Amino acid sequence: MTATDPHAVEDLLNRVRRLEEMETARNHLHRYAETLDDPTPEAVAALFTEDGVLRTRRGDAVGRRGIAEFYRRLLQLDPAEKRHFITSPKTTWLAPGLVEVSSYFLFTGRGADRSAIGWGTYLDRIRVTGDEALIAEKTITMHVGTDLDAGWPA
Template identity: 55%
Template sequence: MTTPDPTDLTDLAALAARVARLEEAELARNLLHAYAEVLDDPTPEAVAALFTDDGVLSVPAGDFAGRDAVTAFYRDRLGPGASEKRHFIMNVRTRPQAPGLVEVASYFVFTARESTTSALGWGTYLDLVEITAGVPRFRHKTITPHLATDLTTGWPAPPRL
């Protein structure tokens, strides 16, 4: 038996596999939207529910493995005194890795406001999304912040030599 040619649109098995990959990529992309939406009105449990039971969150402070550790991370960051934020995700690229597994890379921007200041920041996400029974969840989420600043300080360019 020959391997199906994924570019042959007359091969029904190849076409079905291609459609399945596209559907999984779209589910993975939509998970990023759900993540941004949950972060805009967050509870640690709601954010952690977007991860698999053994999911890993990687941030500059370290790795947080398992849903309980992810919940604790967000409980620490989203507790009393946390600013009100809005999250925006853009330049999303998906790459199927295997059936039920999609890598998603994207950029994020956030705005924040507190009683006396406003802030913004940006960075990148690199996610490995597992899709089980049509439900996407983060197996591994890497957050790489590039900048976080208040609007008074801004982000001036370094002096030119």
């Protein structure tokens, strides 16, 4: 590729667009973690596309209404205050406006009578339009979720 190659600028612009989409998708996961730190079911669901899909060991939720209901039930089961951390995100550009991000997550929690910790993986397909991103598909795989009294023995 040389400066006089007519395709060089177009190729460079396409590469920059892919990188921008990947960064926008990665940043959206941080919005997800921040939202989970002080969640309302509707705020979490708003991070997904209208027809988004959430897959967990507790079952699948489809669409914003289904995802909001999933988080409503989850928050009723465990209202503990939590902090969420996302680590080691790996982004893969799949197509214009579609990025896959695989990452690890960790959460800590404290309730009235216990402290909790857990970790696992996320696999996200994120739709990107300009500077905006929404989760189209999210798979949450819990590896450990426990309280500090029980711990996580081998």
